[in-house]
Amino acid sequence: MQIKENAQVYDAIIVGSGAGGGMATRMLSDAGMKVALVEAGPYFDPKDPVTQTQLKWPWESPRRGAGSTRAFGDFDMSWGDWEVDGEPYTQKEDTDFRWWRARMLGGRTNHWGRISLRFGPTDFKHKDIDGLGENWPIGYEDVKPYYDRLDKMVGVYGTNEGRYNDPDGFFLPPPKPRLHELYYIKAARKIGVDVIPSRMSMLTKRLNNDRGVCFYCRQCGRSCSAYADFSSSSVFCIPAVNGGGVDLYVNSMVKNVLTDDEGRATGVSYINKEDRKEYQLKGRVVVLGASACSSARILLNSKSKQHPNGLGNSSDNVGRYLHDSTGAGRGGFVPALMDQKTGYNQDGTGGMHIYSPWWLDNKKLDFPRGYHIEVGGGMGMPSYGFGFNVTEYNEFLGLPTGGYGDKLREDVKKFYGAFIHMAGRGEAIALRDNRCELDPDVVDQWGIPVLRFNYKWSDYERLQAKHMHQTFEEIIHAMGGTPTGHLPTKEEDYGLLKPGQIIHEVGTTRMGNDPKTSVTNKYSQLHDADNVFIVDAGPFTSQADKNCTWTIMALSMRTSEYIVNQLKQQNI
């Protein structure tokens, strides 16, 4: 036998250690199950000084933090981005889908924005309102108890605002707004755009004795050495592994799920990236949390006599209904923020302290779904690109551009912090033809067939992006400012970013009650194999005008409890 089999039979094999896989690891090991956690990248601990980037200065990098080796810059804590060495993906026709993959313990949660928004009642049943897409087989009331527990377990700051579709929760107190955020609040209120404290998973207050409290360095994207932000590595995986109930397999790239003659899962096959050999693990339950597209890829690569189209794919739905959040962004120059008083620390938490949840009724608009606005700005720490074309800002003041010497120095200081940036993040409509599938001709360096993407935006998303830009301009004008750049045209898709650029891809193994039109049931359990579960964003029937992570974790908690109960009742 060339394939190396491990004799141990695990209660559960969990594939992927990000938000979903990490939560499942925590829940199943807490329930006393013997768990194998399989991660395609290396071990990572945010407090390891060898790999730590938090609190580094730009000059410690010879390229001053530029993105030559990491898409979001040298200090970003994601190992792997839209490109991973030796692991390509392909595109059909003129598709340009960007697929971010983090190869490390904790996955993308080590660098994510920590924007932690519950989905609301409308988000689970949006088809009832506009007839588009599909309703989830569950509603907010099914997930609410898990969101409530998640808030207390992981920690999120925010406020209870009594908004119907942005539900209240159990929040830590938010930080006070920064200066540019006070300007935004004033402007947004003036033109009728709602604005409330943001909801982010950083500990502004002690949650328990295992994790530190935020020390306001604004660098959550570098992953917190005090464990004061949510990273699946520090909050779930490392404690679970140290607890002894979890065997961690790192640098292990899962190829497929193994099934028996009855079509039930018996384990997984993976490639060890260190010795380039194929190994097998056995388990009673397989939990996929490899990310929406990676889990779809594993299922499609799990072909057998019982599952000729790939595991869970009797409906031909695996990989379909792929959708990312929509995104568009715009900056503005705000003269009132010129010549700011410096010399005080303005870092705060990572990201924004305030945001605008969706505030309008789509029935009165020419696009069906909403978006929220994220706000950036302030006197941040310089990195590569700082000062580029700074003299051109003089155009806003009717002054000549160009120059050198002491005047140039003055320009830099004059314009430092005088810009605001807004990013809209909205809901796309899930379409059957937007999909990832196996490329019949291409394998990656581990010999595993790769994904090929086929994705097109529709006018539902384009018109939403158009509205975003119009709103951004209104807000900037209300701040007494001038938008930078130009209003994107129809030919430019109104500034809509490419699919995958927002890194919120969902829907590839969507849940539903009908096995003919969905991949999993309402517990994220495969219709076609009852001991296989999916805990990443694959089972999302639809996105919302929210980021997906908080819902991934709430659903993973719910699925994990269901697994424990089903095993107890000997149903699986």
Add this chain to the structure above:
Amino acid sequence: MKRRDSFKTLLVGTVAGVTAASSIGCKTDTGAPKEAAAADESADNLYGRLPKEITRDKRIKGAVFLNEHELTTIAILCDIILPATPTAGSATDAQVPEFIEFIVKDMPYHQLPMRGGLMWLDIESNRRFNKEFASATDAQQIEIVEDIAYPDTDGSKADMAPGIKFFNLMRNFTLTGYYTSKMGIDDLGYVGNFPNVWDGVPEEVLKEHDVAYDPEWLAKCVDQSQREVIAEWDDRGNLLT
């Protein structure tokens, strides 16, 4: 003299870079002199690199692109762009030429514009003064810089276009290199990147900007005196501690 000094430092730095870069003996690093044993591992780990990134940095640091003459010219331009002030050092004091030397190797698409622009500058200086830019007098250097440091708004200096484009690149690199150095960050007045307890915008700044914290909003914000007290809520999500 100052320019000359920093040029020497620069060369030493470059040579040292070659030595250090060749010394770790990564498998992919062929042709590295074996005798260069003293590895600066600690320096390599200063910013949390992965092994493949360390290898890449070493390869780049070990490579030579810009020659001595080009680096001399860059140092002169950098200090024209950001000379010293009574309170802050110059661009070469902040080792901006070293940054530029690295960055054009890290981002090879900058190599042609940088090299070609430097050559354009020498040709222009030769044409005017029969001297390369680095050998021209301070006044002669400034005469050329005055012609390329501003956009051609009225079309009167079309033949300066390549120089204007090159000077934009030099200005961008000089600003970024300077303001991402310790010296530049101090000059800028950025105060942060250390553990602290953020508790809002200082009162005098709020007043200066005629903005205020809305009392209703403020009441929901963190009470930093209670940050170390473990959070507890009632059943409705009201924070009790």
